[in-house]
Amino acid sequence: xxxxxxxxxxxxxxxxxxxxxxxxxxxxxxxxxxxxxxxxxxxxxxxxxxxxxxxxxxxxxxxxxxxxxxxxxxxxxxxxxxxxxxxxxxxxxxxxxxxxxxxxxxxxxxxxxxxxxxxxxxxxxxxxxxxxxxxxxxxxxxxxxxxxxxxxxxxxxxxxxxxxxxxxxxxxxxxxxxxxxxxxxxxxxxxxxxxxxxxxxxxxxxxxxxxxxxxxxxxxxxxxxxxxxxxxxxxxxxxxxxxxxxxxxxxxxxxxxxxxxxxxxxxxxxxxxxxxxxxxxxxxxxxxxxxxxxxxxxxxxxxxxxxxxx
Ligand code: HMG
Ligand code: MG
Numbered sequence: 001x002x003x004x005x006x007x008x009x010x011x012x013x014x015x016x017x018x019x020x021x022x023x024x025x026x027x028x029x030x031x032x033x034x035x036x037x038x039x040x041x042x043x044x045x046x047x048x049x050x051x052x053x054x055x056x057x058x059x060x061x062x063x064x065x066x067x068x069x070x071x072x073x074x075x076x077x078x079x080x081x082x083x084x085x086x087x088x089x090x091x092x093x094x095x096x097x098x099x100x101x102x103x104x105x106x107x108x109x110x111x112x113x114x115x116x117x118x119x120x121x122x123x124x125x126x127x128x129x130x131x132x133x134x135x136x137x138x139x140x141x142x143x144x145x146x147x148x149x150x151x152x153x154x155x156x157x158x159x160x161x162x163x164x165x166x167x168x169x170x171x172x173x174x175x176x177x178x179x180x181x182x183x184x185x186x187x188x189x190x191x192x193x194x195x196x197x198x199x200x201x202x203x204x205x206x207x208x209x210x211x212x213x214x215x216x217x218x219x220x221x222x223x224x225x226x227x228x229x230x231x232x233x234x235x236x237x238x239x240x241x242x243x244x245x246x247x248x249x250x251x252x253x254x255x256x257x258x259x260x261x262x263x264x265x266x267x268x269x270x271x272x273x274x275x276x277x278x279x280x281x282x283x284x285x286x287x288x289x290x291x292x293x294x295x296x297x298x299x300x301x302x303x304x305x306x307x308x309x310x
Pocket of ligand 1: 020023053054055056057058059060084086087089090091105116117118145146147148181182183211213243245246
């Protein structure tokens, strides 16, 4: 067969379930459950886990115990434990907690920036300047996340050029990597490729990530479309947990189990043990009493329940 593109040989999967997955849970998730989840994910082999968010507890109550979470987890050597920080106050808390990477987050639409971080895109970038300086001073990595890159619940359509403009501002801040986020999961493969083609003009694709929510069931197709362009970093959430508190109706990230099943099926190395992730997904769903939204997770659990260990 003559393929006109080649897929990356390896991909980094960033597990965002402990942050993006749990931030939207209506009931408080006990500290011990959050810690156990992260410890199980670390043991599964992830090289990067988004573990927490140092945001205002009035805005996102579920992330209030982030310092305790980071204090109690067993850190796996070589794994990056990152956290969201919206401002210098969050940055100070993140540094005190010993995170390896901080994530500043803005949006490709003014309306979403106002709803999520209570300021304009330009104001958010000004707010991030001292955060970026503090990250450099502390020698930790800085990541920039661009929400609603494929569509906005308030504004509607978002132009790829608008995403590239924010990517340029994040590049100027000194971000080591940039996430292209489909917050409400409305993107389709052609639109995803158009956005990455636009952002690739201002920032290397090798340091960009796809962060796809799965509201419309397009996330895996979107991953494949991004892989074809050479994107080799994707975010996912164990058991498909999550949603954004400021994007009503949006569902969780692509389920990690489904993403791993796709990547491993394509012969792409991730370094992550799918079976251990399925068990972590089963653990968190039972612990917080919610359904498992991973198709691969449910399929493997059903198979194991029938006594088939393969
Ligand atoms: P504000 O109300 O404009 O901030 O919120 P403020 O500076 O006026 O402060 C108000 C109060 O919050 C003060 O307390 C501050 O001390 C406190 P008070 O004096 O009233 O007692 N405060 C903080 N407390 C703890 N940590 C902090 C912090 N900052 C202020 N860091 C702010 C502005 C940005 C703080 C707020 O809007 C906020 O925290 N937003 C975060 C919203 C959020 O976390 N959203 C979900 C994560 S983003 C996401 O899910 C998208 C992503 O997954 C990608 C995608 O899918 O799109 C990343
Ligand atoms: Mg998200």
